[in-house]
Amino acid sequence: MSADIVLKNATVITMDETQPSAEAVAISGDRILAVGGNVSMESVTGTKTRVIDCRGRAVAPGFNDAHLHLFSLMRKLMSIDLSPAAVGSIADIKEAVRHRAEKTPPGTWINGTDYNEFYLAEGRCPTRRDLDEAAPRHPVVLAHRSLHACVLNSPALELAGIGMETPEPPGARIERDLTTGEPNGLLFEMLSFIRSEVMPPFSGAELDEAFDMVDRHFLSNGITSFQEATYRNDRSRWQIFRRYGEAGKLKSRVSMMAGPETRREFQEDGMITGSGDNRLRLGAVKIMLGESAGQNELKQPELNRLVLDCHQSGFQLAFHAITQSSVEAAIEALEYVNNRSPVTGRRHRIEHCSECPPRLLERLKRLGAVIVTHPSTIYYNGERYLATVDPKQLPWLYRVKSPLESGVVVAAASDAPVVPVNPLAGIYGAVTRKAESGQVLLPEEAVSPGQALALYTVNAAYASFEEGIKGSLAPGKLADMVVLSGDPTRVPPERIMDIKVEMTIIGGRVVWEG
Ligand SMILES: [Zn+2]
Secondary structure, three states: OOOOEEEEOOEEEOOOOOOOEEOEEEEEOOEEEEEEOOHHHHHHOOOOOEEEEOOOOEEEEOEEEEEEOHHHHHHHHHOEEOOOOOOOOHHHHHHHHHHHHHOOOOOOOEEEEEEOHHHOOOOOOOOHHHHHHHOOOOOEEEEEOOOOEEEEOHHHHHHOOOOOOOOOOOOOEEEEOOOOOOEEEEEEOOHHHHHHHHOOOOOHHHHHHHHHHHHHHHHHOOEEEEEEOOOOOOHHHHHHHHHHHHOOOOOOEEEEEEOOOOHHHHHHOOOOOOOEOOOEEEEEEEEEOOOOOOOOOOOHHHHHHHHHHHHHOOOOEEEEEOOHHHHHHHHHHHHHHHOOOOOOOOOOEEEEOOEOOHHHHHHHHHOOOEEEEOHHHHHHHHHHHHHHOOOOOHHHEOOOHHHHHOOOEEEEOOOOOOOOOOHHHHHHHHHHOEOOOOOEOOHHHOOOHHHHHHHOOHHHHHHOOOOOOOOOOOOOOEOOEEEEOOOOOOOOHHHHHHOOEEEEEEOOEEEEEO
């Protein structure tokens, strides 16, 4: 049998314990045909085989981002970049908004993201008046870098029904002029309400453009699979993923979570975790715990019953749990279930698990739970954590080495658009524990480059029950892989982020070349 593609002269990092390294990989159809030495590939190289000479470059399994939010990421990619790298003042922001307004039909929403008043020359947030001057005929919303605040102009406030008389919504705040009481445009903890309830969903043309952007974004970052973690995901989202996937406009493979309510739509169709195919698969039921807006806080007994019901219906669970008390609530629910029906082997997941002290880690281990962590936030946000996180919690923040050593499976994710998807930033963060500023967060939690790579490959596949088909390079597995300009397991750690994704292959097709 001859291969369709042979990658040779490569440093192949297989992530497969039975054959950790190799020189070449052969692909037939959408599967890996063989992994081995250059010479061994001669027998599968025919006249029609495309031979790719990797000239010593590294080949690794494609990256799997175990937790992100696709529609929010698409919004971000479609928005005006107002990060400190792009703008230095409110005057710059107004200019950028004015420029976008000129190209946008009046009445259409204009989005900006990532402003941070700390880095603006004026040292303050923009207001509705600033934005009214720039775009009086378009509703405008600018999201703060933290996503905890946003600024709306007058047309946007009107569409949101926010005026002088509007009372403070629970858990949120409308900032007002101290003398007149008029909202000044700055809203706290209301961004997801504005985006989901006030702004219209993407139009067909916007959706086409957004998928085009996000598809290229993933492939250029080597993301061959991702896990969609939005609890609002429902049947209609599933259809969108299906439609764009089949049209070849979303090439990365998707495992899509649902919420406690929306999972019923899938259940009615006889679908549970694992239903679907290699392109689109139903993931866990996502349960929001703690301070998260948009969903009512569940009392422990209600949570226990909900978790038991989902578990017994055949669903994996994924708990959004950031604080120690949220992680503990998830553990208590799983222990409640475990007393009735064993949970080990069901791979219930703790998403974020940001604060995880030893006593909780021990309980997670006994439950066979999986931690989905965010090492790239160490790089992008580490400085802020060091400055703002309660010193009592700091020793337990985004630990990776301790859970791995205790036998808990840890997978990595960007939580994009919270931070960029870039998996190499995550590998760098996991290996060095260094923030962009160079400050170090819990150096004792640093892992080896091989372990860091596992977080984004085999372990991420394990988190969605897919390690049998992806996450490592071995015969019979899906031919999803990346060619990297350098070997992350061999370059000095400080050079990991210089590594470029040079080629992305999904299902045996070269879908991106840099
Ligand atoms: Zn998330």
